Amino acid sequence: MQLPAPLYSGNLLRRYKRFLADIRLETGEEITAHCPNPGRMIGLTEPGSKVWLSRSDNPKRKLPFTLELMEINGSLVGINTTHPNDIVSEAIKENMIPDLYGYKTLKREVNYGQRSRIDILLDDEVRGRCWVEVKNVHLRRDSRLGYGIAEFPDSVTERGARHINEIVNQVIAGDRGILIFLVQRIDCRYFKIAKDIDPNYYKTLLGGIEAGLEVLCFDTSICLKSIKLRDKLEIILK
Numbered sequence: 001m002q003l004p005a006p007l008y009s010g011n012l013l014r015r016y017k018r019f020l021a022d023i024r025l026e027t028g029e030e031i032t033a034h035c036p037n038p039g040r041m042i043g044l045t046e047p048g049s050k051v052w053l054s055r056s057d058n059p060k061r062k063l064p065f066t067l068e069l070m071e072i073n074g075s076l077v078g079i080n081t082t083h084p085n086d087i088v089s090e091a092i093k094e095n096m097i098p099d100l101y102g103y104k105t106l107k108r109e110v111n112y113g114q115r116s117r118i119d120i121l122l123d124d125e126v127r128g129r130c131w132v133e134v135k136n137v138h139l140r141r142d143s144r145l146g147y148g149i150a151e152f153p154d155s156v157t158e159r160g161a162r163h164i165n166e167i168v169n170q171v172i173a174g175d176r177g178i179l180i181f182l183v184q185r186i187d188c189r190y191f192k193i194a195k196d197i198d199p200n201y202y203k204t205l206l207g208g209i210e211a212g213l214e215v216l217c218f219d220t221s222i223c224l225k226s227i228k229l230r231d232k233l234e235i236i237l238k
Contacts, residue, residue: 001086002226003068004054012049012070015041021067023051033065036080039154042139044070044077051079052224069222076222078184081136083227085119087220088134088180091229092120099178099216102127113166130176131167135160137183137217139194150188150219150233152181153198161204164213171212179208181217183233191217192236206237 013022013030021035033053050071056064070077089108092100103122110121112131120132139154153160167177181191195202209215217233 001083001090001228003224005225007052007054007068007224008065009050009052011047012045012051013047015045020063021051023053023065023067031065032063033067034063035067036082037067037136037138038081039138041079042154043141044072044079044138069224072185073187075185075187076224077138078136078220078222078227079138084134084136084182084184087227087229088132088182089120091218092122092132096229097216097218099214100130100132103130113169116163116166118167128175129170130178131170132178132180133163133167135179135181137181137191138185140185140188141194147187147189149190149192149236150181150183150185150217151192151194151197153194153201156198157201160198161201164201164204164208168208168211168213176214177208177212178214178216179205181215181235182229183217183219184222184227186219186222186230188219189233190236191233209237 010023010025015021019035021033023033024030052069053065054068067079091097104124107121110118112118118131119134122130137150137152139151140148142148171177193202217235218229219231221228221230
């Protein structure tokens with residue numbers, strides 16, 4: 001997935017009210033940017049952190065700048081939680097995910113269940129339907145040098161647990177269901193559920209797996225021009 005161009009660099013002053021971030025641009029100008037990330041962003045709000053932003057020319061936007069990337073300990077981290085669906089959809093179309101080869105159609109944002117919307121619905125006359133939910137991951141709490149462990153979620157997510165149950169209902173009905181965790185950082189080789197943050201999500205996921213839900217995790221390659229799906233990560237469920 002290509003990032004908007006050009007990107008503007010600066011330093012984080014503060015992130016507040018979930019969707020706002022004050023930034024000092026390299027020019028010295030201080031601006032307020034949209035922060036497209038509803039999570040707590042644990043470990044990603046240190047004042048002074050290097051950041052990159054896109055800018056919209058839409059005159060109707062109150063905040064033209066959007067926070068896209070941060071540099072943490074020398075590694076780039078994707079902040080924009082609207083990107084993972086695009087990244088995974090692109091990877092499926094380019095046959096980068098062997099588990100999802102062979103489906104004829106791909107639809108985005110399909111309403112289903114009681115109050116849910118599936119990120120990606122794959123369909124094929126032979127293989128049937130496959131419901132794909134994509135989760136953005138950026139949390140890393142371990143202090144080891146080099147590659148570490150990515151975790152999800154970084155805050156309690158009742159909505160996330162509901163999504164698992166909705167997909168499981170489709171699996172029970174005979175379809176295929178897959179939950180993909182996409183790590184928007186390049187310094188992790190393992191993935192686990194942050195059960196200390198949201199034990200109910202962990203319990204719900206284990207129940208979903210027992211019912212036939214499939215779980216995959218991938219990291220990404222990130223540069224200032226693009227973010228692309230890269231390698232499958234080992235999932236630690238204990």
